Amino acid sequence: MTGIPTIADAARQIAAKQLSPVELTRACLDRAYALNKELHAFILLTEERALADARAAEAAIMAGKATGPLCGIPIGLKDIVDTKGIATTCHSRLLCDNVPDSDATCAAKLAQAGTVLIGKTATHEFADGGPSFDLPWPPARNPWNTAHFTAGSSSGTGAGVAAGLILGGIGTDTGGSIRGPAALCGIAGIKPTYGLVSRAGVAPAAFTLDHIGPMAWTAEDCALMLQTLAGHDPRDPASAAHPVPDYTARLGAGIKGMRIGVIHHFHEIDHKVSNGTQRRIDDAITTFRELGAAIEEVTLSPLAEWHACGTLISITERAAAYDEWARSRLHDFGERVQQRLLMGALVSGVDYVQAVRRRRELRAELKAAMAGLDVVLTATQQSEAPKIDAIPMWDVSQKPSFTMPFNVAGYPAMSVCSGFGENGLPVAIQLVGKPFQEATVLRIADAFEKASASRARRPALCADLVSA
């Protein structure tokens, strides 16, 4: 085996019996044991389970009973995803000893698809408020430079995929927790349409903003994972009964004639991005033009209004979800989550409903703006990854997020690596589609990745561990 394969590459080699799932799993575990001391990507490595999964996948392949392209693929699950018989801590001392008696729907679907569970990945406590240094486990670190932040809260999945400890994994996204780590770790991650992927068995952050989705090295890999994850689930009251298309069918078909709207004011005025990020956005727009897409300008309400709407909903729903523990065990949470929960006392019921009324208006605005367009484009993050010890405690006083608007709207949104910034760390663009049009988002992201060179480079830290 040479290099770190993508899911698609590995699937082809496994299907052709040129790559053993056991050998692939062993390579991922070896990298994980070698690098986790630096990266803290995993809270728990499940070696015994992984090798059993890999042997089962190998037996299925040899017997001609492969379960599809994820058969034998090593993955990680964010540690807010319930796993039967395997500790699920939510990165919190409150759940240090929690061992669920059933799998979350997304975990069960991936297991049924024949994936290999390498371990449970680090998160921010209950998917909120990191990085924290006062929890039972340290925060994940960025494999491109371990002094830097991964973003969160799907931080361990982002770090693990970038360093090749896993080929893909589950992230969750309430205001950007898939797309942020995907951006800063230089990988791909898609937050699907609200309701497309079941939330059942995943710890809530904010019920009406929570999304589950795949994170992987490429858009094609995300498509392969989403194919398994999508679909109606009666265990999730928000689950959509919407047909699941073939997400890979149109990959490689080109994007000539497609229409991309750019929300320039989000990243050029409302929250101005770094020079390096702006340059890569401009380069991406040039690439899309060269691929035959038409580029248009889109204007929406100011980013701060989207951010305010999402943040007020998020604070309130989170405070409600964790109200019982906040009252009885507030100081068992880490400092950052304590502060988030305390903020719930400052938002009135009327504030919350006004935010939810604003949400309907903003969603209508986005729908109108996207008429005739295939996707819209903006930044995912303001800049390259900041130092991990330089993250302010209070994000509500910071500049507005580029990702929250699409949690507010519930529209599918994807972060795609657009290259590297002035400090040599990854930067990204964000592509947003219409509801249930993930196939279009993935097609455009895939075309961009294949036209750019960003997928050719892995973090230097894992280079010595990849056989030449």
Add this chain to the structure above:
Amino acid sequence: MQTDLDDATLAFLLARSGLSPTPTQKAELKAIYPHIAAMAELVRKPRGRMAEPALTYGFAEEDLA
């Protein structure tokens, strides 16, 4: 809208919520409150009483069974 938070109001809100922050956390909450108030103002629009929230829902087939 009032954008500062006095000690008595904060104490009332925390007691009503059943939360017991430390004195340092109380001071931080007072400092952060203007940002919360500003966000609350941003979502208030002259929309009239008929504007529905996004949470308004309908009954699905499964509810009618």
